Amino acid sequence: MAAFQTSIDGTIHILSVSGRLDPSGGKDLKDTMAVLADGEEKGDLLIDLENLDYMASAGFRELFLAGRKIGRKGGRLVVCSLRGEVKRVFELARFDTAYPIFETRQEALDHLKA
Amino acid sequence: MPVETTLRLRNDFGDLSAVAEATTNFLEENAAGPEVVFAANLAIEELVTNVIKYGYDDEASHEITVHLVKDAELLQIRICDDGHEFNPFDQPEPDTTLPAEERDIGGLGIHFVRNMLDSCAYVRQDGRNIVTITKKL
Numbered sequence: 001m002a003a004f005q006t007s008i009d010g011t012i013h014i015l016s017v018s019g020r021l022d023p024s025g026g027k028d029l030k031d032t033m034a035v036l037a038d039g040e041e042k043g044d045l046l047i048d049l050e051n052l053d054y055m056a057s058a059g060f061r062e063l064f065l066a067g068r069k070i071g072r073k074g075g076r077l078v079v080c081s082l083r084g085e086v087k088r089v090f091e092l093a094r095f096d097t098a099y100p101i102f103e104t105r106q107e108a109l110d111h112l113k114a
Numbered sequence: 115m116p117v118e119t120t121l122r123l124r125n126d127f128g129d130l131s132a133v134a135e136a137t138t139n140f141l142e143e144n145a146a147g148p149e150v151v152f153a154a155n156l157a158i159e160e161l162v163t164n165v166i167k168y169g170y171d172d173e174a175s176h177e178i179t180v181h182l183v184k185d186a187e188l189l190q191i192r193i194c195d196d197g198h199e200f201n202p203f204d205q206p207e208p209d210t211t212l213p214a215e216e217r218d219i220g221g222l223g224i225h226f227v228r229n230m231l232d233s234c235a236y237v238r239q240d241g242r243n244i245v246t247i248t249k250k251l
Contacts, residue, residue: 097212
């Protein structure tokens with residue numbers, strides 16, 4: 001089971017995903033990002049994965065689709081705080097060629113606010 | 115002595131979480147580390163998802179079996195289904211160098227399986243697809 005926690009810092013939407021993101025969690029991730037990806041609202045999305053234990057291609061699919069929609073509205077998608085095997089799959093996906101990855105949430109916020 | 119277990123599920127995404135839980139329990143009880151548990155769960159999720167999504171030409175209920183065998187040196191996972199002939203490893207690799215707008219959404223799952231496991235094999239036998247993957251311990 002994955003859990004989602006959202007907060008807003010100015011125009012930056014912060015989404016923390018924790019636990020285990022399986023295909024049904026992928027759907028929940030999609031719904032959670034829909035506010036920014038599909039709505040009128042514009043802004044950046046920072047996804048903090050410090051407490052994420054597991055994610056496979058279903059999660060990447062949703063991140064790529066949401067990132068594209070956010071990008072078309074002029075927003076930015078960034079990811080931070082990858083660890084362990086989750087970090088490994090982000091490396092295998094070469095996620096960093098599509099979107100920036102930061103070591104800490106603070107570095108990601110500094111980048112978005114610069 | 116090798117230890118083994120057989121897990122059975124239907125071609126229903128709702129069955130995936132029970133398989134993941136049973137896989138995790140079996141591996142943890144048999145002293146597999148977190149890297150092995152992660153890779154096994156990922157491989158089963160990606161391969162079974164492909165079978166459920168693309169493997170069947172009818173709307174009927176089908177059984178998929180996942181057989182795990184572990185000894186001190188190797189974990190072997192064998193996934194069998196009665197869908198149409200399909201070799202998941204005979205698909206093109208996704209281009210992971212493309213920028214966001216041009217990224218392929220598909221193909222990443224098998225790319226992960228190929229890179230996180232040590233061997234991947236496919237055979238078609240008696241009307242069934244049999245995928246065998248291994249991870250060195």
